[in-house]
Amino acid sequence: MDELNFPVEIDRRPDRLFFDMKVSFKHAGRNLKEIEDTGDCAAIIHIGKRFKEILNEKRTFKLKNNQKKEYHLYDVMRIVVEGHTDETKSNEMANFHFSSDRALAVLQLLMTKCELKPPTYRISVAAYAEFGRQAKLKDCEKAKKNCLNEMKEEAKSVRLSEDASLHKQQKIEQCKESYEECRHAKMRRIRISIRPDYDKLLF
Numbered sequence: 001m002d003e004l005n006f007p008v009e010i011d012r013r014p015d016r017l018f019f020d021m022k023v024s025f026k027h028a029g030r031n032l033k034e035i036e037d038t039g040d041c042a043a044i045i046h047i048g049k050r051f052k053e054i055l056n057e058k059r060t061f062k063l064k065n066n067q068k069k070e071y072h073l074y075d076v077m078r079i080v081v082e083g084h085t086d087e088t089k090s091n092e093m094a095n096f097h098f099s100s101d102r103a104l105a106v107l108q109l110l111m112t113k114c115e116l117k118p119p120t121y122r123i124s125v126a127a128y129a130e131f132g133r134q135a136k137l138k139d140c141e142k143a144k145k146n147c148l149n150e151m152k153e154e155a156k157s158v159r160l161s162e163d164a165s166l167h168k169q170q171k172i173e174q175c176k177e178s179y180e181e182c183r184h185a186k187m188r189r190i191r192i193s194i195r196p197d198y199d200k201l202l203f
Contacts, residue, residue, distance in 0.1 A: 009022065019191065077195070084188060086183075
């Protein structure tokens with residue numbers, strides 16, 4: 001699956017693939033209605049259907065006893081829909097509830113629109129609140145972070161007049177708000193991982 005042709009960033013890890021959708025829940029949002037209004041649900045459905053095509057393929061695996069066996073990939077791979085939030089919360093359980101609701105909303109979309117339904121497809125959800133793995137910074141986020149750091153360093157090293165100093169501080173605050181908005185949106189992005197079902201393959 002080529003990242004360049006899909007609205008997703010793929011993070012390859014030794015034990016699984018993470019698909020970081022370029023789609024974020026709105027602040028305090030826990031359903032897909034707002035995402036549907038922007039048309040971004042189409043991107044999730046597009047990728048979900050591609051998942052199904054891949055999982056329907058057959059592969060031969062070498063098992064623990066050295067025997068070879070052919071499986072559909074949906075027999076040996078598990079899809080996990082992850083729920084995440086940013087660190088804003090009203091109480092210690094709030095973000096777990098938010099992330100659980102978000103993951104379930106995406107799960108329902110994949111089941112109804114992409115027909116990725118159990119038990120044929122091994123699909124589950126995980127609620128990480130603000131503590132889960134975070135997507136890598138995008139180029140625009142890196143640029144905003146670098147800009148913010150550079151402006152802070154410049155403000156420290158250059159002696160400015162009171163008016164110039166106030167103007168510089170205002171620009172720093174604007175840059176900080178822009179970066180924080182990007183960072184929080186990144187933390188609320190929809191993520192799906194695919195990993196082998198080790199119980200099936202190793203035991």
